[in-house]
Structure formats: C-alpha cells, structure tokens
Amino acid sequence: MLERLFKLKANNTTVKTEVLAGITTFVTMAYILAVNPSQLSQAGMNANAVLIATALAACIGTLLMAFLANYPFALAPGMGLNTYFAFTVCLGMGFSWQLALLAVFVEGIIFLLLSLTNVREAIFNSIPMTLKHAVSVGIGLFIAFLGLQGSHLVVDQSVTLVTYQNFKENFNSVGISAVLALIGIVITAILLIKKVRGGILIGILATWVLGMICQATGLYVVNPELSCYSLYPDFSNGLNLGALGETFGQAFNIEAGSVRIADFILVVFAFLFVDLFDTLGTLIGVASKSNMLDKDGKLPRVKGALLADSLATCAGAVLGTSTTTTYVESSSGVSEGGRTGLTAVTAAILFFLSIFISPIFVAIPSFATAPALIIVGFYMIGAVAKINFEDMAEAIPAFLCIIAMPFMYSIAEGIALGVISYTLINVFSGKAKEKKISVLMYILTILFIAKYIIMAIL
Template sequence: MSKIEETSTLDRIFKLKENNTTVKTEILAGITTFMTMAYILAVNPNILAAAHMDKGAVLIATALASFIGTILMAVLSNYPFALAPGMGLNAYFAFTVCGTMGYSWQIALLAVFVEGIIFIILSLTNVREAIFNAIPLTLKSAVSVGIGLFIAFIGLQNAKIVVNHNETLVTIQTFSGELFNSVGVGAILALVGVIITAILIIKNVKGGILLGILSTWVLGIICELLGFYIPNVDAGMFSVIPSKIISFDFSALGNTFGQFFKADFSAIKVIDFIVIMFAFLFVDLFDTLGTLIGVSSKANMLDKDGKLPRIKGALLADSIATSAGAILGTSTTTTYVESASGVTAGGRTGLTGIVTAILFLLATIFSPLFLTIPSFATAPALIIVGFYMLGNVSKIDFNDMTDAIPAFLCIIAMPLTYSISEGISIGVISWTLINLITGKAKEKKISILMYVLSILFVLKYIFL
C-alpha cells in the first residue's frame, strides 16, 4: 500500500479532513499526550505500593489499562482523549480503602471492577449522557477553566516549583540550601522549560509542547553529566540518564492479574463495600464528565447546545476500561485531563488516541527508558496547557451574576480542593441554589436532573 493510499485509509477511518487535521498533526498530538501522561507509569506503582501491591505488576497493569482504554476511546468515539488510572482515585484506593478502612487491595480492586460494570450499564442507558447534557454551558466553560488551573498547579507541584508550607499550605521553592542541586535545579530547569515551550508555541513550531518536554529533559541530562544536578532519592529527585532501555520480563503481572477473584469475601461488610464502590463511582463519574467537558470545550467539539456528539461511545470506553484495569490490577481507569495537551497540539480524532495507546503498549517494553523522563520535564507542558484552557473564561457572561458567581466557585474549587469532581459539585450546587432562590429557575430552565444532582452532591458531603 502506498503512502497516499495509507493516508486516504486513515482519513476515511478517522475523518481527518472533516476535522481539519492531518496524519502528521495527529501523530505529534498523540506523542505529546503520552509524554504528558507518562508520569502515571511511575506515580501509580508508588501510590498503590502503599496498599502492599507489587510495583512491577502495577506498572505493567497501568500501561496495559491505559492502552486498552485509549484504544476503546478512539474506536468507539473517534475522540483524541486518552485514559489511564486516575490520580486521586488511586490515592483513595491506597490510603483510604486499604489504609484507613483496612481492606485488602484485592477487595478494593473488586469494588473498582463492580463500579466499572455499573458504569457500563449507565452508559448504555443514557444516564451519564443525560448528566453531561444537563450541565449548563456556563458551568461547562467554567469546568474547562478550572481544569486549566488544576493542570497548571499539578505542573508546578510536579516540578517542585510550588511546595508544601505549614502556615500558608503552599509556597515557592527555596533556591538555596542543601537540596539546591537536586530539587532546586529541577525547579529551575522546569522554569526554563516553560520559557522554551512558550517561545516554540509563539513561533508556531509544530509539536512545540513535545519539543519543550524533550529539550528540558536533555538539559537535565547535561546538568547531571556536568554535576550541577545531583539525584536525591529521599527528595524524590532521580537520575535523568537512562541506565536501561528495555525489559521483556512481564511475569510480575501475575501478582495482580485477576487477583480480586481470590479476595476474602467473608471480610467484606456489605454497607462498607457499597460506600466504597459508590465513592469510586461518584468520583470517576464526575472526573470523567469534567474532563470531557473541559477538553472538548477547549477543542470546540461541543455543538451549539453544549452537547458532545458521540459521547455515549466515549463514556462506554471509559467504563469498560475501568473494569479491564481492575482485572489487570490497577485502580480506576479514567479519561485524563492531560488529553488537553494533545488537543492543544492539534489532535482532533481517534488517531491521536491510537498513537498514545501504542506508546503505552510500548511502555511495557521500554518502561526503564520512559520512567527516566523527570517530572520537571513534563511540568512545562502542563503549565502551558493550563494557560491555553484558561482562555475559555471569555465564554462566561460576567454581567450575569447568577451564572458568573457559580462559575467562579467552580473554577477556584478545582485547584484548591485538588479535585475536578469537587469543583463540579460546588459549581452545580451553587448554580442551582442561586438561580432558584433569586427567582431565575424558569428563565434558566433548570432541569430536574440539575435538582437531583444538587441534592446528591449535598448528601455526599453529609454522608461521605
């Protein structure tokens, strides 16, 4: 098959011309999305290790779950959204379910599996799609902006530019002291990376975000070779020079694959299990919806009524991926906000997702190489993507206070609560209450579903 025929086939499958994109753009976007998500391959095993899970097994399960979920998203919806085990959900899995509540990781995986099955049913019955469509356009724009701030905040934290502080909660990194050659240099390189990425984007260089990541990584390697950057494991700063490139040992997966079938079911308290499952269900539902709203809004994929065409396929892919991930041995797999980096790089179709998925599959072989990419190299991409998503604030009507105030609360809640779903919760509750109490219910056409969502969100805060 000639190159022209291949391009024609891809155009027919993914409708490239219809979406004003090209094969080259989609490939670059797919690589960019993967590069900004690759940190999950290192972070997820470390978090789930706190639940006494095997790190090697979780790494392979994470890569495979991401591959399966992203492929399903591309095939079922033709959207450039990528999936992976969700941040926040993995922490709840390890530190709350397996830590505070004392359940085994096998039982926690069972809860994730059941949650995925319920989601599949909800996706097939249009419940999740109805929830998406019920959220007003103002809040959808606010969600996009909030996610942008959240992504930028994650980038600043990953690079250790913003760090913990006892009195003010967060503060800027101190560029002096004994950790300067590890944490300090990493933060400086991240800031340099932001400038490099910004310049590339301003100059309209194709793949500017990806080149920014690679440039920052190369600078890190040079600094380590010259002795300016000194790895410090205790400070979470590792060597950026690959010591090993490939590994074909997949035997570790057997330590988690299908293990929830061997769980001690006698130890399960029915009420506790329902609460655990509902918590996974709740956070996954609104994290996914928030991500779909935010990223699709940024890419102008929503129709004139604020609805996302083919959303049922996207939600179904997310649901199946969750159950598949549980079988493999990882926490809830969900649509990733980092998909915005690929969209910003021009990705508009499932071809972007196919490329990202293939790279996740390759990561099972090249994991030693991919895991060497430092967080300070991917942080600039997250910060710049946050800037891009902030642009949707212009779609919010700040002259209408009944829309603007709930939108503001939604935006500010996401980075400050470190949760997309909390931002949506606060946005939905405040929008419904403010418009109801001020007598704007008829004018704003508040749907029954918005009332139901608001009540459920309030009950969540009372009982969970």
C-alpha cells in the same frame, strides 16, 4: 484507510498532526507509569505487575476511546483515585488490595450500565453552558497547579499551605529542578509563539535533555528522599512480563466472609462518584476548549466516550490497577492539533510499547512535563472570556466551580460546588424559570448535598 476510520479531512487535520499530538499526550501522561506502581505498592501490590497493568489498561482504554468515539482523549489509571485506593481503602480501612480491585470492578460495571441507559450522557447534557466553560477554566488552573508542584516551583508550607521554592535549600535537587522547569516554560512558549509544530513535545524533551546535562555535570544531584531521581533510563532490572500474574484476575480472589458489605458499598460509591465527575469534567473541559461541543453545548458521540471509560475501568481492575479514567493531560495533545481517534491510537501504541522500554518513559522527570501542563493551563483558561460576568447568577457559580478545582485538588469537587451553587443561587433569586434549570440539575444538586452530609456524619 485512516481517512475512513477517523475522518481526518472532516476534522481538518492530518496524519502527521494526529501522530504528533498522540506522542505529546503520551509523553505528558508517562509519569503515571512511575507514579501508579509507587502508589499501589504501598498497599502490598507488586510494583512491576502494577506497571504492566497500568500500561495495558491505558492502552486498552485509549483504543476504546479511539474506536468507540473517535476522540483524541487518552485514558490511564487516575491520579487521586490510586491514592484513595492505597492509603484510604487498603491502609486506612483495612481492605485487602484484592478486595479494593473488586470494588473498582463493580464500580466499572455500574458505570457501564449508567452509560448504556444514557444516564451519564443525560448528566453531561444537563450541565449549563456557563458551568461547562467554568469547568474548562478550572481544569486549566488545576493542571497548571499540578505542573507547578511537579516542577517543585510550588511547595507545601504550614502557614500559607503553599509557597514558592526556596532556591537556597537543596539547590542541587529540587532547586535546579524548579529552575529547569522555568527554562522549559520559556523554551515551550518561544516555540509556540514561533508556531513550531510539536512545540509542547519539543519543550518536554529539551527540558529533559538539559536535566541530563545538569546531572552529568553534577549540577543536579539524585536525592530520592526529595523525589529527585536519576534522569537517565535504567535498564539494569531487565523485563519481567510474568509479573503481571501477581495481579491479573486477583479482583475475584476474595475469601468468603472477608467483605464488609456496608464498607464495600461506601468504597464503591466513592470510586463511582469521583470517576463519574472527573470523566465528565475532563470531557467537558477539553472538548469545550477544542470547540468539539455543538451549539447546544452537547458532545457528539459522548456515549462512545463514556462506554470507553467504563470498559477501561473494568479491564484495569481485572489486570490489577485502580480506576482507569479519561485524562485531563489529553488537552496537551489537543493543543498540538489532535482532533480524532488517531491521536488516541498513537498514544495507546506508545503505552503498549512502554512495557518493553518502560525505563525510558519512567525516566522523564516531572519538571520536564511541568512546562507542558502549565502552557496547556494557559490555553484552557481562555474559556473564561465566554462566561457572562455581567450576570451574577451565572458568574458566581462559575467562579466557585473554577476556584474549587485547584484549591480543593479535585475536578469532581469543582463540578459539585458549581452545580449546587448554580441551582441554589438561581432558585432563591427567582431566576430558575428564566435559566430553564433541568430536572436532572435539581437531582444532581440533592445528591451532591447528600454526599457532603454523609461525609460529615461518617
């Protein structure tokens, strides 16, 4: 049955490999179960309800990806989008969280229509292969940067923006977290060099266990002010499934006259833009790294993947969470050998089970998942070798795309700069015909430029 559903032999994989990859993907993404409720509760939402909505939205979206596209990609409420939802839309613009959920739902419907009319697929296929390789590299740097931040190895600093951890300060909290992350990187690297199956997952669990030992011996001290929480699962609060009623269907509980149309359209557009290009960037980057793209740089069954993303966004809004999108952390499972929807099904089942044993997954610290992100970043950066650096018209836009993702903290902005620079550089250097730039690339360039102009005006 599994062979018939997921075509395991055709994808040169096994049930064991796929399940292990799904577990790895889930564990790498499990932080969203803690982060999303924390973020959205700032907008006045019930944190327990958001946790349940997050797990269910991730489960539904990931199952849709498995059965509509047979890809090993997992979905969950997106980081960045949840921050925009809570702090910009709700706290900054004064939207109620119910209205913000409605904006997410409307964005999902628009996304769905674009998917059904092949617009999103056309956008995916119109991006030159050089930029697709660049997106893979940029995402690799971006998620490695996320890992460095999550482990407290890299911290913010007023003069240089970022710097390395000062191990003398707060050693028993952020300092030891950074040390454990470094140990985790070494453990994971050794396991991978030794070709141990599940090396990334074992590295996550080993780093977590070391952390618990440090907490037990007093070497690691809980300090919530520095985002250093207990590493032991806490079941003391019990399980309240009824909390979901606090957010379920509230996207449609809007008082007449409370919607400012101009602001609402702007918010929908912002959600739409980031979701569209984050999703495309993730699909391009992860698929490129795992050799899922065909000889023309197209992703087979991309429409199914895009439909899954659209439907998941709508479902998430109804359940009570911000935009659900395809996760770049899916690359951790792909690096473990995941190639089919069975990987996604495994991750989806774990997201569902996490509702009942969420304290276990919430307790996995960011410094334990950081080594996985950094190692996966290493895997993905290999695509840089496929970029032709002898051709400046190809290499410079690729470089701009790559550096924008970590430095601007956005996959979408990296794609935008890559598209704009690729088009303008080739047009003004007289190479547009040679490069066979598509009409859609010109349209995307105009839209991206218009976006920046509008942002500057507003």
